[in-house]
Amino acid sequence: MNSKVGNKNNKRAAGSIGEAAAVQFLKENNYEILETNFRYRRLGEIDIISREKDYICFVEVKARSSLGYGYPREAVNIRKQENIRRLAQIYLCKNRINDLKVRFDVVEVYMEKKGDDIEVKEISLIKNAF
Structure with a gap:
């Protein structure tokens, strides 16, 4: 997948580009996007919350321009x-979701x-990453 976005050269902009590309990738692979950038108080953020069949998926997006600091998943x-799991529990409770399997x-x-x-x-998806 190749896409160009002009004049984006700082880390935050690169992260936003990565998240937008991940959302598009998931949609193209039959995921329903439920929410992006879910935050609860100061506990942090889940990048993407989506649904695939009978799973609710809590997705962390990691973007890299080199492997100098290791693979993105690392x-x-x-x-x-642990933080994503804690936020996922809050999301599930707030939205009264108890009929779907959970995946990270x-x-x-x-x-x-x-x-x-x-x-x-390139974009790669690691299901059940943790």
Whole structure:
């Protein structure tokens, strides 16, 4: 998947591009997007909450332009996983969801900077990442 977005050269913008690419990727793979950037007080954020068949999926998106700091999935450490699980429980309770299986996925977005543009080169989905 290649897409270009102009004049986006800071880390936050790259993260937003990665999340937008992940949402599009999930939609193309028959996921229903329920919510993006779910926050509860100061506990943190879940990037994407989606549904695939009888699963509710809590998705963490990690974008990288190089593997200098490791694979994107490696950035979802134990502390981050625990935080996502805690937020997922809150989301399920607030929305009274108890009839779906729960899954935690990671979407890796590989990007390349070309001048002032950032190009999405590859996206991979890791189901049941943790």
